Structures are given as structure tokens and as C-alpha cells.
Amino acid sequence: MGVQAGVQLVRTPILGVFPYEYGKNMNDWESYWNNIRSSGADGQVFWDAVAERASLEDLRRFRDYMNPDLPILDLGCGNGRQSRFLAQHYKQVIGVDISPSAIELAKSETSGQTNIEYRVFDAVDTESARALHDEFGDMNIYMRGVLHNVKMRDRPNFIRSLEILLGAQGTLYQIELPSRAILYLRTLPKEIYAKIPKITRRIGFNLEELHRYYPEEKWIVLDQGDDGIAISTIPLANGKEGAVPANYLVIRRRIVND
Ligand SMILES: C[S@@+](CC[C@H](N)C(=O)[O-])C[C@H]1O[C@@H](n2cnc3c(N)ncnc32)[C@H](O)[C@@H]1O
Numbered sequence: 001m002g003v004q005a006g007v008q009l010v011r012t013p014i015l016g017v018f019p020y021e022y023g024k025n026m027n028d029w030e031s032y033w034n035n036i037r038s039s040g041a042d043g044q045v046f047w048d049a050v051a052e053r054a055s056l057e058d059l060r061r062f063r064d065y066m067n068p069d070l071p072i073l074d075l076g077c078g079n080g081r082q083s084r085f086l087a088q089h090y091k092q093v094i095g096v097d098i099s100p101s102a103i104e105l106a107k108s109e110t111s112g113q114t115n116i117e118y119r120v121f122d123a124v125d126t127e128s129a130r131a132l133h134d135e136f137g138d139m140n141i142y143m144r145g146v147l148h149n150v151k152m153r154d155r156p157n158f159i160r161s162l163e164i165l166l167g168a169q170g171t172l173y174q175i176e177l178p179s180r181a182i183l184y185l186r187t188l189p190k191e192i193y194a195k196i197p198k199i200t201r202r203i204g205f206n207l208e209e210l211h212r213y214y215p216e217e218k219w220i221v222l223d224q225g226d227d228g229i230a231i232s233t234i235p236l237a238n239g240k241e242g243a244v245p246a247n248y249l250v251i252r253r254r255i256v257n258d
Contacts, residue, residue, distance in 0.1 A: 080106030
């Protein structure tokens with residue numbers, strides 16, 4: 001699904017070396033996840049927060065807007081930390097990520113939750129979005145820290161995929177980093193800053209520009225916030241979790257003519 005450009009040898013902690021057909025948007029993230037050896041509180045994944053608190057804050061913001069009978073897609077699920085939390089509250093969770101190594105890690109860290117499935121998926125690839133929608137129908141989408149990393153030139157296709165996946169009934173919750181989050185990231189100790197993938201440092205999603213991505217004639221904003229909103233991280237050198245400035249949106253399609 002979503003793969004287009006050539007075959008390379010990929011090394012993962014779980015599968016060893018295997019040939020994988022890369023999509024054009026995959027390389028940055030695959031090379032990040034491919035080198036992750038430890039996750040959780042003492043691990044290498046900076047944003048790998050305690051889901052019971054991080055996603056619980058999210059859940060309170062979107063729960064009342066989402067139809068609980070629809071599947072929920074954790075788009076850009078990484079190691080599945082938030083997917084596992086969502087599976088305690090929703091009947092069916094699909095965790096998708098562009099990186100095969102992330103998906104392998106998510107699978108290996110998940111046990112006993114039979115209502116989650118994980119897939120490799122590139123949200124910039126609208127054909128893959130169509131195939132996923134054909135399989136699962138309209139979905140709610142949970143997205144934490146993904147769109148702000150997507151290259152500007154890929155954002156129109158990425159948003160088109162969101163439209164396809166949501167269909168007429170789905171609701172999207174996103175929590176993303178504005179461009180100004182870089183000012184916070186730069187205050188972190190050097191060894192922590194170095195662990196943050198470069199792609200995460202270079203771009204953002206600003207609520208002031210939301211209508212550029214979600215124009216009013218096509219989207220209904222149900223809720224939004226950027227005052228005092230943060231994405232929490234694993235404990236930093238001082239033993240406390242970081243709090244990266246963020247914004248959130250709860251949004252639904254106004255017109256569906258797919
Ligand atoms: C900052 S991480 C956040 C991971 C997870 N949502 C969390 O909060 O723990 C961004 C994730 O988005 C994934 N990603 C980036 N671009 C993507 C795309 N086009 N399609 C699907 N996943 C993507 C990356 O591989 C990475 O796992």
C-alpha cells in the first residue's frame with residue numbers, strides 16, 4: 001500500500017534485513033524508526049509520552065464529536081502508544097504509519113488487544129487512502145504530531161487523503177506543532193534536541209493558516225485551541241516531561257462529493 005519508488009534493503013530490529021519497496025515519502029521516517037532500539041519513558045522516542053495522560057487529554061477534546069461506532073484511524077501511529085490507548089475506548093482501531101519499522105515496533109509492543117490492526121500506509125498517496133476507505137468505510141481520525149512534519153508540497157494530497165478516509169461521517173482530531181514550537185525545542189539540552197528527527201524540527205502547522213488547508217466552504221471546525229496546549233514528552237534530564245507548544249483541531253467535512 002502506498003509504495004511506489006524502488007526496492008531497498010531495510011534493517012529492522014525485528015525482521016533483520018529484508019527488501020522493502022519504498023514510497024517516495026518514506027525515507028526520512030524509515031531511517032528514523034529503523035534506528036530506534038528503545039521506547040517508553042527511558043527510551044529514544046522524544047514524544048513517546050504516557051498515553052494515559054497525553055491521549056486522555058486528547059480524548060476529552062474529541063470524544064463527544066465522534067461517532068463511536070466508526071473505526072478510529074491512528075494516522076502516523078509510530079510505535080502505537082496512542083493506538084493502544086484508543087483501543088481501550090473504541091471498538092476498532094487501525095494504526096497506520098509510513099515507516100515499516102514503526103509498524104513492526106507497534107506490533108511488537110502490542111499484546112492482548114485484538115481490536116487493533118497496524119498497516120504501512122503513506123497518507124500522501126491518495127490511492128492508498130481510497131483503498132483503505134474501500135476496506136473500512138468512513139473513519140474517525142486521530143492524528144498526533146504528523147501533519148506539521150509533512151512537506152508543504154505534499155500537504156494538498158495529504159489533506160485529500162484525510163477527506164477520503166473521513167468520508168461523510170468521520171471526524172478528525174489533530175494535535176500538531178506550530179512553527180513557533182521550534183523556539184521551545186531549541187531550549188532543550190543538546191543531547192535531547194539531537195534525538196528529534198530533523199523533519200520534525202523544520203516545519204509546523206499554524207492555526208492562523210488553517211483555512212489554507214481546511215477551507216471554510218469544505219470543512220466545519222467543531223473545536224480548536226492553541227492556548228496553553230502542549231504535546232508531552234518522555235521525562236527529560238531534569239526528570240520532568242517536556243511540554244512542546246501545540247494546537248488542536250476537531251473538524252469534519254461540510255460537503256462530501258467523492
Ligand atoms: C512525531 S511522530 C508521532 C507518532 C505518534 N503519532 C505519536 O504521537 O506517538 C510522526 C509520525 O508520523 C509518521 N508519518 C510521517 N509522514 C507520514 C505519512 N505521509 N503517512 C503516514 N505516516 C506518516 C512518521 O513515521 C511518525 O511515526
